[in-house]
Amino acid sequence: MAKTLTRMLFIVFLAVLVITGCDTTSTGSIPEDRTLHIVSGSENQTLEPIIQTWASDNGYAVNMTYMGTVDIARMLQSGQVPYDAVWPANRLWIDYGDTHNLTKHVQSIMRSPVVFGVKRSIAERLGWIGEDIYMDDIVTATESGEIRFMMTSATQSNSGASFYFAALTAFAEKSGDVITSDDLESANVEADIKRILGTVDRSSGSSGWLKDLFLDQYERYDAMVNYEALIIEANQELEQAGHEPLYAIYPVDGLAIADSPLGYVERNIEGKEDIFLELQQYLLTEDVQRELLNAGRRTSTLGIQLTDANRDVFRPEWGIDVDRVIQPIRFPNAEVIQQALDLYQTSFRRPSCTVYVLDFSGSMSGQGEADLKAAMRTLLDQSIATQYLLQGHPKDVSSVVLFNDTIINGNRLDQWTVEGNDEAELRNLYLQIERTQAGNGTDIFNAALAGLEHLEEIRTQECLPSVILMTDGRDGGNGYSAFQSYVRQSENDVPVFAITFGDADPEQLRPATTLTSARIFDGTSDLVSAFRSAKGYN
């Protein structure tokens, strides 16, 4: 049952992930039979030039698409993989996802532990420099407000999932043992895991994007869960900008190592396997392995410790410890992994407070309006939402602002707000949307501003807030400057994500998403995946 649902999700899910702003290409005039399509975790994005250079030197093209590793695993589960190769962060997820036996030649290219990177001055203040730090120390610091931190969504990305499973392992009945179904059902474990996840301040759907978000929001946050390699990359940028670097903490009782396996996906396309093997061998040559080492990836062939690391890259003052014996947790079997991911979504994660700002202007009528209604039904009808791992949390708050050239439901927003995940109430909210008809002009930013203001009224202390603007992006109003000054003056930290529909023009929306450190997702071909992408950020 679960598998069928997951498969359904991903069949519709794929197309958009390709489009949602994360694929890069070097195709040019290279024919398809010399083109390799690779789907990869975003932590590999900075390594792409190595691959593109190899491709152009050899007359090949490589088309890279980035998404969270757990999403790659789900795609494998669906059996529909429109790529020649997968490059997730951890072999675990190939094993978990590849129930159709699609992959082969799977080989680790490099290793990197998942660490907790915290601004050095805070690590100093907490007395963490050079000390053994346990998960409990981290919870205490985040709960007390000493640390405001980011991690990726555990149901989308390996670094978030690794930290989540590491915390579960640390909090299990017998700390350090592989977690079991009983652990997940234990009230003590639930309480502890909610404590730490409750302090996550921002999220994203993949690790590379999280690093970018952290750098972008550097003043507001103190720490992030990410790969040691990405902490190094972030620190290089921070140092250039004259900012304080992050200090890497390797929690003693809860750690995981990414091993970046590159695997071939058999689609029976003549010649692709040979190109893949050529690339894989190239990445494993001594020269490239050294280049990867210099990019902060661990490439020693015997054990994870490094004897010949460049100390200008693996810098001890950043907490980077190449001599340490790194002991990752042991993961549970596939059923327990699935149970843990479901619980993350429906119970353990931090709840979301979301205002959906929906475009009902004349330009949306027809297909745009139909798509928008279908999308909201997917989210608000819990029997459908469950199929797509979009189900609500008991402490979520969801609200809807309808607009055209004015706010259609502006004086009765309380009737358009649902606290919690009661199925009947959410469905009723959908039915109200269903009854609305598109017409008149468009004032997008006036509506976005109304959404932000409304969010301030409904948000709770514990939730992650966001506005999700769903529109075709054809603004006819002049509300942007008011929106901009509100965000700047209130030092508002709420991201305004945009999902585009129909005949969309993302360019009009970009200043708003950039201003609020959010992103635009293309909903024109697949709304569900656009939703999942946006949701990965809250």
Next chain:
Amino acid sequence: METTDNRSSTLRLVRSLIVLGLIVVAVAALAPSILNTVQEISPTETTHVECIIGSEKSGFLDNQEVKDILAREYGLDVSYRRMGSIEQATTDLTGVDCLWPSNTSALEIFRENNPELFASGTAKSEIIFNSPIVIYAWRPITSALEDAGLVTEAADGRKEIDTAELMTMLTSEDKPSWADLGVTDLFGDFNVVTTDPTRSNSGNMFYALMANMLVDGDIATMSNIVEQLPTIKTFYDAQGRLEESSGILFEQFITLGMGAYPAIANYESLLIELAVNNPEQADAINSQIQIIYPVPTVWSSHPLIALNNQGKSLLDAMQDERLQRIAWEQHGFRSGLTGIQNDVTKFAIPGLASEVNAVIALPRSNALLEMLGYLDSN
């Protein structure tokens, strides 16, 4: 290093080779017994042999020297697909000339299911290679186990561990922690990681060894294994996710290091293959990784089951001393044939046993299947 063990999806494209008549003449001179077989099928063309094998032998069959000898001397072109050993015993045999599992249980099951093939002389089998199940441990782990008196050094320098004591410790409710054993760098309890016994042969064999030890060092049977199944399953369940392939487990052990995998159980052949293929790393490998021989251990035997004349021609060719030498010197497989000595001085691997004699038989296949079914149940 192979990445998948039990995945049977890949059928290699048949490579058609044209062999000169001269080769047949050469074969006639060198191996008259084989010539008859070859001539019966096709006197002037290459004989194609299609096998289903355990993945650990794919490196051997992909070895160019092996291919050359098979083609030049025996007129054979072998292609294969990979499959788990037990699965091989019950798979569809259409178009298949031979099976080459990694344990004798698979042979036993196959024989029981197909008695007529052997009675009529159509099928024939012989153990071609052997490799003992050993423990690999990082040097600080070995030292700690030696200090604790669990690992001892034999006269020829090999390290040994008393299997009964090891299994008792692993399945005990109060296992020692790493810290108890003096390994202060590691968190948690002493453990030996295996592949998933329900999906991979090396794990399967370690669990078979465990079953034997738990029935007091006897050979586990249907009647006496039952009582031990809950103990074995408790150990299995506590392992969480296990790798599905011996090659992957070994690769992970090597690349992720002592923190991730302090000690594993796997084939002896894998370390030899690694050392041979990475001569520049031999010193580092030898100084950091130690082979420990369980006393007793079990053989992972590689019986080649020929299903027809093509299969038999490969079975005959595998008697060739040159092939047996390549199997040992490049892939670490000890010969399963009588009269062939494996020279350990070819390798600079400290503690590599010249002979492995402390070996216990596997449980009967019905007892083994009973155990695997029990582990797989909820």
